[in-house]
Amino acid sequence: MDPDWQQQRDAVIGLGSMSGRKSFFPELQHKIEELEENRELLANVIDSIPNPVFHKNLDGVYLNCNAAFARYLGFSKEEIIGRTAYDLAPRELADTYRRADLELLALGGTQVYEAALRHGDGTLHDVVFYKSLILRANGTVRGLVGVILDITELKRAEKALRESEERFRAIFDLIGDAVFIHDLESGAILEVNQTMCDLFGYSREEASRLDVEAISAGEPPYSQAEAMAWMRRAAAGEPQVFEWLGKRKNGELFWLEINIRRAMLGAAERLIVAGRDISDRKQAEAEKKILSEQLSQAQKIESVGRLAGGIAHDFNNLLTPIIVYVQLLMRDLSDNERASSRLGQIMLAASRAKELTQQLLSFGRKQRLTMRVLDLNTVIADFSGILRRTIRESVEISLHLAPELPSIRADRTQVEQILMNLAINAQDAIEKNGTITIETAMVMLDEGYARHHAGIVSGWHAMLSVTDTGHGMTPETQEKIFEPFFTTKESGLGTGLGLATVYGLVKQHNGSIWVYSEPGRGTVFKIYFPLAGRAPDQESAPVPGVLATGQGRGVILLAEDNEMVRDMASELLKEDGYAVLVAESPEVALKLTGEQHIDLLLSDVVMPRMSGPELYARLAVAQPGLRVLYMSGYTDNVIVNHGLFDEERNFIQKPFSADALLAKVRELLS
Numbered sequence: 045m046d047p048d049w050q051q052q053r054d055a056v057i058g059l060g061s062m063s064g065r066k067s068f069f070p071e072l073q074h075k076i077e078e079l080e081e082n083r084e085l086l087a088n089v090i091d092s093i094p095n096p097v098f099h100k101n102l103d104g105v106y107l108n109c110n111a112a113f114a115r116y117l118g119f120s121k122e123e124i125i126g127r128t129a130y131d132l133a134p135r136e137l138a139d140t141y142r143r144a145d146l147e148l149l150a151l152g153g154t155q156v157y158e159a160a161l162r163h164g165d166g167t168l169h170d171v172v173f174y175k176s177l178i179l180r181a182n183g184t185v186r187g188l189v190g191v192i193l194d195i196t197e198l199k200r201a202e203k204a205l206r207e208s209e210e211r212f213r214a215i216f217d218l219i220g221d222a223v224f225i226h227d228l229e230s231g232a233i234l235e236v237n238q239t240m241c242d243l244f245g246y247s248r249e250e251a252s253r254l255d256v257e258a259i260s261a262g263e264p265p266y267s268q269a270e271a272m273a274w275m276r277r278a279a280a281g282e283p284q285v286f287e288w289l290g291k292r293k294n295g296e297l298f299w300l301e302i303n304i305r306r307a308m309l310g311a312a313e314r315l316i317v318a319g320r321d322i323s324d325r326k327q328a329e330a331e332k333k334i335l336s337e338q339l340s341q342a343q344k345i346e347s348v349g350r351l352a353g354g355i356a357h358d359f360n361n362l363l364t365p366i367i368v369y370v371q372l373l374m375r376d377l378s379d380n381e382r383a384s385s386r387l388g389q390i391m392l393a394a395s396r397a398k399e400l401t402q403q404l405l406s407f408g409r410k411q412r413l414t415m416r417v418l419d420l421n422t423v424i425a426d427f428s429g430i431l432r433r434t435i436r437e438s439v440e441i442s443l444h445l446a447p448e449l450p451s452i453r454a455d456r457t458q459v460e461q462i463l464m465n466l467a468i469n470a471q472d473a474i475e476k477n478g479t480i481t482i483e484t485a486m487v488m489l490d491e492g493y494a495r496h497h498a499g500i501v502s503g504w505h506a507m508l509s510v511t512d513t514g515h516g517m518t519p520e521t522q523e524k525i526f527e528p529f530f531t532t533k534e535s536g537l538g539t540g541l542g543l544a545t546v547y548g549l550v551k552q553h554n555g556s557i558w559v560y561s562e563p564g565r566g567t568v569f570k571i572y573f574p575l576a577g578r579a580p581d582q583e584s585a586p587v588p589g590v591l592a593t594g595q596g597r598g599v600i601l602l603a604e605d606n607e608m609v610r611d612m613a614s615e616l617l618k619e620d621g622y623a624v625l626v627a628e629s630p631e632v633a634l635k636l637t638g639e640q641h642i643d644l645l646l647s648d649v650v651m652p653r654m655s656g657p658e659l660y661a662r663l664a665v666a667q668p669g670l671r672v673l674y675m676s677g678y679t680d681n682v683i684v685n686h687g688l689f690d691e692e693r694n695f696i697q698k699p700f701s702a703d704a705l706l707a708k709v710r711e712l713l714s
């Protein structure tokens with residue numbers, strides 16, 4: 045029994061414990077019963093409270109508790125009452141409770157705190173203690189009462205929620221896309237993830253204060269107004285996907301793919317915006333576009349080149365007899381002044397035509413090149429005198445030649461041709477005074493460069509650049525300059541073949557050519573030659589011209605499928621004293637020969653069914669030591685490069701002059 049309660053009763057009736065006994069004073073007896081009933085009710089009420097409730101005195105001794113408290117701790121009421129927390133709980137916990145009790149006593153009022161409590165099953169539970177003081181009528185403290193609320197489950201749920209929240213936060217931050225959460229109505233940025241901060245260069249703090257304008261290129265179609273339009277569409281329930289030019293904190297612009305959708309986040313509807321960095325993809329697309337444009341441009345030039353080369357080749361077959369017959373006529377009519385002068389005019393026109401076909405041939409890459417290993421600087425230095433005399437005086441020519449430039453494999457005359465064409469164009473672009481700068485350098489074209497430029501092989505190159513201070517070009521002009529017959533010059537001033545020729549020659553040297561120009565800013569052409577990888581060749585002295593004498597001795601087999609060339613050559617050779625067997629095909633040539641001894645085979649290179657070198661090989665079996673001279677409008681590089689014959693000694697390029705052919709034949713037969 046509650047000792048306090050016993051004291052009270054003793055005070056009222058002035059006796060020792062009398063419960064259960066019959067009273068001498070019926071009224072008192074009645075009062076006692078009433079009180080007894082009240083006490084029972086009170087104990088009953090307390091016992092029925094589902095939360096554990098306890099009552100301690102100032103020393104921390106439990107004076108009473110309810111059934112829930114006893115059940116919670118796993119003791120009987122009897123085991124609890126009269127004991128302290130130190131008897132029932134681990135020392136550390138008991139210390140905690142005691143400290144809280146003392147604090148409550150000092151401060152008064154009500155106390156609420158979380159602490160651990162050992163449950164009857166031995167586990168520690170999280171609970172909240174609600175405690176307050178019990179005061180006597182005179183205000184002195186009698187003890188304290190406490191109610192316990194078990195929050196273990198609540199805590200566990202809270203922790204699970206927190207962990208889940210953390211997990212989703214981590215996913216939100218780690219996802220590769222920049223994610224924004226926008227207000228559905230205003231479009232304001234409410235929250236961003238870490239990727240957004242990393243991608244745009246803002247701290248989370250700064251990012252929370254940004255608007256769309258600040259993270260976009262800013263100019264239409266990438267400004268706030270367009271962004272709002274996209275968001276409104278997404279807000280209306282249609283997810284939006286589009287490309288966007290974003291802006292980082294440092295001002296750098298970059299491409300994003302934006303995905304906007306409306307979503308319910310908790311209680312509110314929001315816009316979720318995911319931005320993916322697609323700079324790499326965009327760059328790859330741009331590179332691919334440039335490359336394919338370059339390729340199609342190159343293919344166009346290539347096919348026009350083939351056409352031009354083909355025409356030039358046929359043209360050569362026509363020009364050759366014209367030139368040779370005119371030469372023969374000039375010899376026959378040397379004492380007729382009038383006729384000689386007229387023939388001279390024909391010869392002049394024919395020579396011009398020959399030059400033109402040479403240009404077409406070099407553009408079509410059908411021209412025979414005499415490739416030597418040479419020093420580019422020497423070629424330029426030697427040629428600069430001629431350039432200086434050709435270019436008008438008001439244009440300065442400035443040379444910047446790299447010291448120790450490695451050699452290239454090139455045809456000297458063609459390199460000079462390239463220089464001349466570029467220099468003349470530069471001069472034409474300069475209105476009054478200006479400068480043409482010719483420069484050489486050794487440059488490394490790396491993989492990256494090669495990837496952006498069609499037809500380039502990476503590695504070391506010798507660069508030749510020709511820069512002018514002229515009027516420059518628009519991008520539209522630049523697109524067409526390498527096309528044959530493209531000119532912006534007045535009629536009669538430009539042929540449009542200069543750069544087409546340069547282009548063809550450069551390609552024939554396995555090089556590449558690039559132009560940089562802006563209107564009003566001048567132009568620079570850069571040509572890259574692959575390096576030869578060895579020292580320059582010694583140059584041989586040119587063969588002096590030989591005049592026709594009519595002193596020729598020996599038998600020549602002439603194989604040529606073009607009738608005009610065939611007739612002309614045979615006439616020329618016979619007149620010079622040779623015996624000539626004429627064949628219009630290799631088969632006829634083989635048949636004609638038979639047992640006949642011949643000294644020289646003069647043959648076209650490319651003929652139907654059998655090439656010149658094949659014919660020679662067949663003939664040489666029966667006649668070892670047979671000499672050969674090939675002629676061709678163009679040299680099929682395949683034949684030449686296989687080294688089937690000596691390009692210098694056994695070849696003559698059409699159209700040739702009478703003297704040139706006779707000199708060659710004589711040289712071979714001597």
Ligand code: ADP
Nearest residue numbers: 469470473525531532533538539540542543567
């Ligand atoms: P042409 O000189 O006969 O016009 P080209 O093939 O040499 O033919 O040049 C083609 C066109 O390229 C020129 O008409 C001119 O418009 C442009 N061009 C070439 N070189 C230059 C240059 N250095 N500066 C400005 N424009 C140039």
Ligand code: MG
Nearest residue numbers: 468469542543
């Ligand atoms: Mg030109």
